Amino acid sequence: MKQRFGLSGYQLKIIAIIFMLLDHIYLEVLLGLPGIPDFSILDMASRFVSPLFFFLMIEGFFYTRSRKKYLTRLLVAGAVMALGNLVIHYLMNVSISFFTILNPNIFLSLACGFGAVWLLDTIIEKKKILLIFRSFSFQLFQYLQKQV
Secondary structure, eight states: OOOOOSOOHHHHHHHHHHHHHHHHHIIIIITTSTTOOSSOHHHHHGGGHHHHHHHHHHHHHHHOSOHHHHHHHHHHHHHHHHHHHHHHHHHTTOOOOHHHHHTTOHHHHHHHHHHHHHHHHHHHHHTOHHHHHHHHHHHHHHHHHHHO
16 A cells, blocks of 8 residues: 555645634734734744635645535635624624625635636636637627717
8 A cells, every 4th residue: 555645635724724723813812912022923824824725725626526516615604704704893893894894704715716716617628718709709899889
């Protein structure tokens, strides 16, 4: 039996979640306390988490059985996280805006990235570039005719 070296995707996710949790504790709890520096090694060490999640999302894109279900799970998780952000902002009596609710939402960012990769993969695999160009040209032609 061939021996494997390295970390699995699951192990990478656990490491990323731990670093993300530590970063959030630092940013949300410890940062305002006296004696805590504005920039710490922990903050710098956790910068790899988002690119790692995007890497794992791309891996999942190519190995999943159902891309539609994968995207749906990302969107549902993003909606739950946005709702949680809304509730926390309301309970803490903090001003609520579109930016403060959706900005820190990694799941919606992953869903957008997944959708973009899926669109590009579809265009490349199905060779629909010509069809899209034809459709765009036809619509542009119709729009220009109406303007004249």
